Every structure is written in structure tokens, then in C-alpha cells.
Amino acid sequence: MSNSPSDQVRSADSQLKVARELSPRRSTSQAADIAGLVAEQLAHFSIDSSSEMGRTLGRLTEHIYRANVELHHLWELTVRELPRLDRRDRIAYFNAKKFLCFQLAKLLDTLQNPFRHTYQSLVESQSTRLAKGPYPIFDNVTAIFSATPVIARTATYLYACTEWIDDAFQGREMLLEVYSRLLNPTSVSLANHIVDLECGPLAHEYMAWNFNSGMAAIDATLSHLVGYGDIILSSRNIYGGAFQLLHDWFQKPSNLDIAVHFFDGYTLEAFRAAFDEVRASHCDRLEAGRQIYVYVESPCNPHGYVLDVPAICQAAHDEGLTVILDSTVATPFLSQPLRREKPAERPDFLIHSYTKDITGSGSTTAGVVIARNERMFIPKKESVTTTDLSGRSVTYRWDETLFWNVFYVKGAFLDADKAFEVINGSRTLDLRMLRKAISTTVLAKFLASHPHIRVKSCALDENENAAIRRRVLRLGLAPPLFTIDFEGAALDRTTFTRFFDCLEPAFGHQVSLGQCNTVVLCPALTSHSEMGPDELRAAGIAPTTIRIALGDEDPRHLIAHFLRTSELVIDPARPGFSGSFMEAAALDELYRRTYLDVHTSWLEAQPSTKELLR
Numbered sequence: 001m002s003n004s005p006s007d008q009v010r011s012a013d014s015q016l017k018v019a020r021e022l023s024p025r026r027s028t029s030q031a032a033d034i035a036g037l038v039a040e041q042l043a044h045f046s047i048d049s050s051s052e053m054g055r056t057l058g059r060l061t062e063h064i065y066r067a068n069v070e071l072h073h074l075w076e077l078t079v080r081e082l083p084r085l086d087r088r089d090r091i092a093y094f095n096a097k098k099f100l101c102f103q104l105a106k107l108l109d110t111l112q113n114p115f116r117h118t119y120q121s122l123v124e125s126q127s128t129r130l131a132k133g134p135y136p137i138f139d140n141v142t143a144i145f146s147a148t149p150v151i152a153r154t155a156t157y158l159y160a161c162t163e164w165i166d167d168a169f170q171g172r173e174m175l176l177e178v179y180s181r182l183l184n185p186t187s188v189s190l191a192n193h194i195v196d197l198e199c200g201p202l203a204h205e206y207m208a209w210n211f212n213s214g215m216a217a218i219d220a221t222l223s224h225l226v227g228y229g230d231i232i233l234s235s236r237n238i239y240g241g242a243f244q245l246l247h248d249w250f251q252k253p254s255n256l257d258i259a260v261h262f263f264d265g266y267t268l269e270a271f272r273a274a275f276d277e278v279r280a281s282h283c284d285r286l287e288a289g290r291q292i293y294v295y296v297e298s299p300c301n302p303h304g305y306v307l308d309v310p311a312i313c314q315a316a317h318d319e320g321l322t323v324i325l326d327s328t329v330a331t332p333f334l335s336q337p338l339r340r341e342k343p344a345e346r347p348d349f350l351i352h353s354y355t356k357d358i359t360g361s362g363s364t365t366a367g368v369v370i371a372r373n374e375r376m377f378i379p380k381k382e383s384v385t386t387t388d389l390s391g392r393s394v395t396y397r398w399d400e401t402l403f404w405n406v407f408y409v410k411g412a413f414l415d416a417d418k419a420f421e422v423i424n425g426s427r428t429l430d431l432r433m434l435r436k437a438i439s440t441t442v443l444a445k446f447l448a449s450h451p452h453i454r455v456k457s458c459a460l461d462e463n464e465n466a467a468i469r470r471r472v473l474r475l476g477l478a479p480p481l482f483t484i485d486f487e488g489a490a491l492d493r494t495t496f497t498r499f500f501d502c503l504e505p506a507f508g509h510q511v512s513l514g515q516c517n518t519v520v521l522c523p524a525l526t527s528h529s530e531m532g533p534d535e536l537r538a539a540g541i542a543p544t545t546i547r548i549a550l551g552d553e554d555p556r557h558l559i560a561h562f563l564r565t566s567e568l569v570i571d572p573a574r575p576g577f578s579g580s581f582m583e584a585a586a587l588d589e590l591y592r593r594t595y596l597d598v599h600t601s602w603l604e605a606q607p608s609t610k611e612l613l614r
């Protein structure tokens with residue numbers, strides 16, 4: 001059988017280059033071939049190459065250098081051939097490679113015996129043993145086969161040698177994670193996972209950095225991008241903490257003196273009009289070279305309304321602007337904005353607060369930023385020329401990436417325990433979000449059946465935002481967040497607060513959203529209390545607005561409690577109030593129909609068995 005050119009071994013030069021990567025003298029080696037690398041390595045560690053031990057180590061080292069050459073070849077072949085391979089062949093190659101991992105680990109495991117024995121011969125004192133603890137490499141090899149990501153609870157890592165750690169500091173050696181404020185295996189595992197979830201087939205173009213809260217992720221992205229005197233054009237209904245960050249920190253003249261503008265509405269037209277206004281009112285800043293950045297949250301706080309993100313991104317990119325999207329409420333289940341076919345329709349930076357539905361349990365705070373590789377990380381002193389989302393050719397320098405510009409220097413990294421918590425929680429995301437879409441629709445429709453309760457939810461077919469929800473969110477499913485208010489019922493403040501205070505235990509009196517349990521708050525008093533009366537009005541938030549963030553419960557249990565509380569507290573002040581909701585039998589029918597409709601549309605969107613077997 002004749003070899004194709006691709007099967008032929010690399011040239012001696014390129015073999016040496018690849019093999020050298022494993023040398024403790026990778027930056028200073030003078031070796032002309034692999035044998036030379038082996039000799040240098042033995043000399044580096046003062047090994048007598050003529051001794052039996054030296055010869056054995058030398059042979060082993062040579063095999064390892066050659067294995068590295070083959071592994072690089074395998075990577076190139078995989079990139080080239082995988083797209084052409086039939087699914088059956090992919091299964092075969094996956095399993096062959098998985099088995100190789102076990103074989104390599106077995107080698108490492110077998111190495112532990114001579115290695116541990118030598119260590120034991122050197123560390124004899126009991127107090128030294130205690131101070132050092134178990135030597136890290138010995139019993140950690142098997143940890144890579146843990147069925148869930150290992151929680152690497154450490155501040156530091158062993159490093160291989162001077163030249164390798166030097167490369168690690170330049171961002172050229174990712175095996176050495178250096179320090180857990182920068183990199184940590186559990187956190188990296190989550191970062192790679194969220195990229196897979198968000199980007200699917202485009203995952204190789206994207207990268208994520210985790211932060212210890214959603215706010216830290218938002219702050220990092222904005223700090224990374226905006227400079228003194230720049231302009232931020234933001235959608236109106238954003239999370240109160242993000243509003244506070246823009247308003248209280250970025251806008252402050254003694255900080256970055258950013259001009260912050262909010263646009264109402266959810267459409268392309270609303271964005272365009274606001275953009276024209278901002279451009280006209282800030283000619284001075286723009287003439288001085290200042291930039292406009294677009295910040296949007298969708299679905300947005302507190303009403304869960306959906307912005308026409310693809311159209312807004314396209315329009316912003318037509319103007320050469322950068323778009324930052326907080327996609328927390330959507331999660332990668334309800335929308336995947338980075339998978340849009342047209343790059344111009346994708347945001348440049350996508351943010352999640354993992355604290356919410358992605359983790360789902362409300363047991364941790366964490367956040368993430370996802371963006372194209374060249375905006376996230378480039379090794380030190382290097383640059384990348386590429387086409388940006390506006391279609392322009394741009395060159396990004398290493399120090400213009402989010403990693404070096406903010407992440408590396410600011411220290412808001414997500415630790416291993418929290419990263420594990422997020423990974424674990426995310427495993428049931430699909431199930432929870434599907435259930436929540438049903439519950440949201442049922443609860444919103446039930447509450448809207450009352451003539452004096454105003455429901456702001458795009459789950460309602462007649463809602464002003466329903467058309468965008470249907471077009472932009474996956475299967476048009478409802479985001480699990482909406483508001484109601486009692487302004488039409490003219491409740492006095494005492495009755496309203498007594499009613500609200502009795503919503504426990506069915507509704508959790510908790511801030512936050514995206515938990516297993518349904519939680520309620522009054523935005524004017526909590527999540528959006530940073531806003532003044534005018535800003536609240538502009539955001540559609542009334543004094544009696546209640547934000548409902550759905551959990552996994554049966555919505556009828558929530559409704560039963562809501563009705564009993566209404567009878568208890570509101571009826572004495574407004575006789576007959578509780579009798580104006582839809583009838584119990586109609587509610588059962590609404591629940592049944594919604595349950596079946598959502599599951600039917602879900603089922604119909606799944607590939608058929610025939611497609612799966614293709």
C-alpha cells in the first residue's frame with residue numbers, strides 16, 4: 001500500500017522543532033537531532049549517560065520525543081480529515097484516542113514507582129514530610145479519570161523547569177497553570193464547556209474567561225473596552241447592578257467620565273434612533289476620537305422582554321461598533337447568539353451570570369465572558385490579523401486581549417469549587433428551562449386573566465414583545481422572568497405590602513432569578529432601587545410591580561397560594577377581587593394545552609432517528 005504525501009513523516013527539521021517542545025532547554029537547545037536533545041536533557045539533570053540508569057532514561061526519553069512528533073502529526077491529520085470522516089470512523093478514532101490516553105496515563109502511573117522510591121529516599125525527616133504533604137504528582141495521575149471534573153483546590157502548581165515556566169508567563173505553555181488566580185483546571189473545564197454549549201460547531205473560534213460573579217464579568221468586559229470619555233449606548237431594562245456600575249462608576253467624571261445613554265424599546269428602529277441621537281449629541285467626543293460601545297441585555301430585567309439582538313448587532317457592526325450582550329436570562333438553552341450564520345449578527349462579547357439558570361440551584365455566584373479567540377487571548381508580544389464582525393481587517397495585539405488587559409491583572413477569577421458547582425448544575429439546564437417555559441406561560445396567562453392585574457410578559461401572545469420572542473428565542477419559548485403590577489387595582493400601599501409579604505412559602509422572598517424555586521421581589525425596592533423615580537417610570541417599573549422569576553414547581557401550586565393570599569389580604573380591601581381570575585377548570589386546560597404544545601414543538605425540533613443514523 002503506497003503512502004499518501006500526508007502520511008509521510010515530517011522533515012528532520014520540523015521533527016526536531018516539535019520534539020524540542022519537550023526539552024528542558026526548549027529555548028536554548030543547540031541539539032541538531034533527537035539524539036542531541038536526549039543528550040542535552042540527561043546533561044541538564046546531571047545524569048551519567050554511560051551508566052545503565054542513564055542509558056535506560058535516555059532510551060525512554062527518546063521514545064517520548066518521538067511520541068510527541070507523532071502526536072503533533074495526529075493533531076494536524078485530525079484537523080484535516082475529521083470533517084470528511086464518516087460517523088462510524090469518528091467513533092472508531094474517538095475510542096482509539098481515548099484508549100491512548102489510558103496508555104499514556106499508565107506509563108505515567110508506572111513511572112510513579114521509581115519516582116516515588118527515589119523521593120522517599122530523599123525526604124526522610126518526619127517534620128519535612130508533614131510540611132510538604134503528599135507529593136502532588138504521585139497519586140494525582142488517576143484523577144484525570146474522575147467522571148466529573150476534579151476540583152483542583154490549589155493556589156499553585158508544580159512547574160517543570162525554568163524555560164517552561166518562562167514560556168507559561170508569556171502565555172506559551174498552557175500545561176503549567178502557574179497560579180489559580182489566573183488559571184485552574186476546574187475553571188478551564190467550565191470555560192471550555194460553556195463555549196461548547198454556546199458556540200457548538202463554531203466552538204474552535206471562541207474562548208471564555210470565568211469570573212467570580214456576573215457583575216465581575218460585566219465590569220471586566222467594560223473595563224477592557226471603554227476608555228476615558230467614551231460613550232456607552234445601553235438598552236434601558238438592564239439588571240440594576242449593571243445600571244449602577246454604568247451610572248455610579250463609569251459615568252463618574254473622576255473615574256472614566258463615560259457618557260451613558262439608554263435606549264427604550266427592543267427593536268432595530270429603537271436602537272437606530274438612539275444611535276443617531278447619541279451621535280448627534282456627542283459630536284465633540286466623537287471628533288476627539290472617542291468610541292461608542294453598545295451594551296444590551298436580552299431577555300432583559302425585570303420584564304423578561306427580548307431584544308432583536310441579531311438586527312441590533314448587524315446595525316451596530318455596520319457602524320463599526322462593538323456589542324456586548326448580557327445573555328444571562330436566555331442561557332444557551334433559549335438563544336445561542338454566537339451561532340448566528342452571519343458574523344455581523346453576533347455580539348462581540350457575550351456575558352452570563354452563571355449564578356442564575358446555568359447553575360440553577362442558587363448555590364453560588366459566578367460569571368463568564370465569551371468572545372472570539374483573538375479578542376480573548378494572544379501569547380505575549382504576538383498579534384493576530386483577522387476580519388472583525390463588521391467585516392474589516394483588523395490587527396489585535398496581545399495586550400489588547402481581555403486576558404492580558406484585565407483578567408491577568410485584576411484577579412476576579414472563578415475558583416475551582418464554584419466552577420465545579422456551575423458544571424454540576426448545568427447538567428440539567430435543558431430539563432429545567434423547558435419546564436420553566438411551560439410554567440411561565442401558564443402563570444402569566446392566568447394572572448393576565450384578572451382585569452386589574454397588568455402582566456408584562458412576552459409569553460402572552462398579545463404582548464408588544466411577543467413577536468420578537470417568537471423570532472429570536474429557540475422555538476419561541478418563554479423566558480422565565482416577567483412582572484405584574486397592581487396599579488389598575490388601586491391598592492393602598494399597606495394592602496399591597498401585606499399581600500406581597502404573605503407570598504411565602506410558595507414564592508421565595510429572595511432576590512436573584514434562575515433558581516429551582518420561584519422567587520419574587522419588588523424591583524422598585526430591591527434590584528432596581530438604584531434608579532430614581534423618572535428612571536423607574538422609563539423602565540416600566542411601578543411601585544406595585546412584582547418581578548417573578550420562575551422555578552421548577554408546578555405553576556398551579558404557585559397559583560393556588562397566590563389566590564389564597566389574595567383572598568386573605570386583598571379581598572377585605574377590594575371585595576370580590578379574587579373572583580375575577582380564570583376558572584379552575586380553565587386553568588387545568590391551559591396547563592394541559594401549554595404542556596402538550598411546548599413538548600410537541602420540542603419533539604418536532606429534534607432530529608429524527610433516520611437523521612441521527614445518517
Ligand SMILES: Cc1ncc(COP(=O)(O)O)c(C=O)c1O
Nearest residue numbers: 213214215239328353355365366
Ligand atoms: C441579567 C443579569 N446579569 C447580571 C447579573 C449579575 O450577576 P451576579 O449576581 O452573578 O453578579 C444579574 C444578577 O441578578 C442579572 O440578573
